[in-house]
Amino acid sequence: MALLIAVKGWDPAPWAERMKERLPEHEIRTWPDAMGDPRDIEYVLTWKAPGELLNSLPGLKVIFSLGAGVDHILKGQSLPDVPVVRVVDPDLTARMTEWITLQVLLHHRKLPTYAEQQTKRLWKEHTQPGTAEVRVGILGLGVLGKDAAEMLVRFGFNVAGWARSKKAIEGVECFAGAAELDAFLARTDILVNLLPLTPDTTHLIDHAFLSKLARDGVHGGPIFINAGRGATQVEGDIVRALTDGTLKAASLDVFETEPLASDSPLWNLPNAIITPHIAADSDPAALSTYVAGQIRAFEAGKPLENLVDLKAGY
Structure with a gap:
C-alpha cells in the first residue's frame, strides 16, 4: 500500500x-x-x-x-x-480565525493610521467606537466561517453571515441565498470573504458588489477582508474601490494570480494590507x-x- x-x-x-x-x-x-x-x-x-x-x-x-x-x-x-x-482540522481552523480576527481588529482599532503617524512622530488620538457599533459580515459559513463568526461575536462585534443555504449560529444573524445577499451587504461595515471558488463565486466580488456595502458605518466607509480564494475577487475593481472611496481599506491574503505580481498597484496603496497567502498555513x-x-x-x-x-x- x-x-x-x-x-x-x-x-x-x-x-x-x-x-x-x-x-x-x-x-x-x-x-x-x-x-x-x-x-x-x-x-x-x-x-x-x-x-x-x-x-x-x-x-x-x-x-x-x-x-x-x-x-x-x-x-x-x-x-x-x-x-x-x-x-477540516482544528489547527487550520484556528489559524484562519486568528488571521481574520487580527485583520478586523487592526482596522477597528485604527492601527494603520497609528502606524503612519508613528513614521511622522505624530501623537494624535482618534475616536474609538465600541465593537457593538461595528457590523461585520462573513461571506461563507462553513467550518472556517462559523468559527470566525463565533470568535468575533465573543469580541462583541455585531456579526452576520451569508451562505448559499440557511445556517443557524448563536449570536449571528444568518442570511441565505441570492434573494438575501443585497440585504446582507447593506448592513455590513467590514466584509470578510471565505467563500469557496465555484463557477458561481468566480469574480463575484467586483466594484458593483462592493458598492452595495454600508456607507453609514462608524469607521467612515466599508472595509474588505479576503482570506477565501483569490479568484472570487476582481483585483482591478478592488484597486478602483480603494482609490475612489468605495472601500476605506482592505486586507488581502489571496489573489487571482499568486505570487502577486511586483507591478500590481495593490502593493502601493496605503489603505491595503497584503499578506502572501498565509492566513491558514x-x-x-x-x-x-x-x-x-x-x-x-x-x-x-x-x-x-x-x-x-x-x-x-x-
Missing part, C-alpha cells in the same frame, strides 16, 4: 516525514522524483497536482486536499472516480494526523468524513 505526496510549490519532505511516522505500515512516496510504480498508489495527498497525474494512478482510492479549498483539484481538469476529501504535523486518521478509519470500513460534493465544488 503506497501513499503519494504530490504538492506543487511546497517542500514535500516535511509531509513525507510526518506521514511515515503516522502510517509506518504504508509506503510513502513523493512526486515527481520518487513515485515508484503508479499501480501501487492508493492515496494521494495533493496541493495543485496536475489532473493527468491523478488520472494515471489505476489503484487510487482517495484524494486528500492539503489546503482549505479544493478548487486546485477541481478546476479545469477531469478526475478519477474516487472520493475527494477536504481538510497547512501545517504538516497537524494535517498529517488528520489524514492518517481518515485512512485508518477508511481501511477499517468506516465512511470518510468531509467529502467534497464534486457538483457543488466544495
Whole structure:
C-alpha cells in the first residue's frame, strides 16, 4: 500500500516525514522524483497536482486536499472516480480565525493610521467606537466561517453571515441565498470573504458588489477582508474601490494570480494590507494526523468524513 505526496510549490519532505511516522505500515512516496510504480498508489495527498497525474494512478482510492479549498483539484481538469476529501482540522481552523480576527481588529482599532503617524512622530488620538457599533459580515459559513463568526461575536462585534443555504449560529444573524445577499451587504461595515471558488463565486466580488456595502458605518466607509480564494475577487475593481472611496481599506491574503505580481498597484496603496497567502498555513504535523486518521478509519470500513460534493465544488 503506497501513499503519494504530490504538492506543487511546497517542500514535500516535511509531509513525507510526518506521514511515515503516522502510517509506518504504508509506503510513502513523493512526486515527481520518487513515485515508484503508479499501480501501487492508493492515496494521494495533493496541493495543485496536475489532473493527468491523478488520472494515471489505476489503484487510487482517495484524494486528500492539503489546503482549505479544493478548487486546485477541481478546476479545469477531469478526475478519477474516487472520493475527494477536504481538510477540516482544528489547527487550520484556528489559524484562519486568528488571521481574520487580527485583520478586523487592526482596522477597528485604527492601527494603520497609528502606524503612519508613528513614521511622522505624530501623537494624535482618534475616536474609538465600541465593537457593538461595528457590523461585520462573513461571506461563507462553513467550518472556517462559523468559527470566525463565533470568535468575533465573543469580541462583541455585531456579526452576520451569508451562505448559499440557511445556517443557524448563536449570536449571528444568518442570511441565505441570492434573494438575501443585497440585504446582507447593506448592513455590513467590514466584509470578510471565505467563500469557496465555484463557477458561481468566480469574480463575484467586483466594484458593483462592493458598492452595495454600508456607507453609514462608524469607521467612515466599508472595509474588505479576503482570506477565501483569490479568484472570487476582481483585483482591478478592488484597486478602483480603494482609490475612489468605495472601500476605506482592505486586507488581502489571496489573489487571482499568486505570487502577486511586483507591478500590481495593490502593493502601493496605503489603505491595503497584503499578506502572501498565509492566513491558514497547512501545517504538516497537524494535517498529517488528520489524514492518517481518515485512512485508518477508511481501511477499517468506516465512511470518510468531509467529502467534497464534486457538483457543488466544495
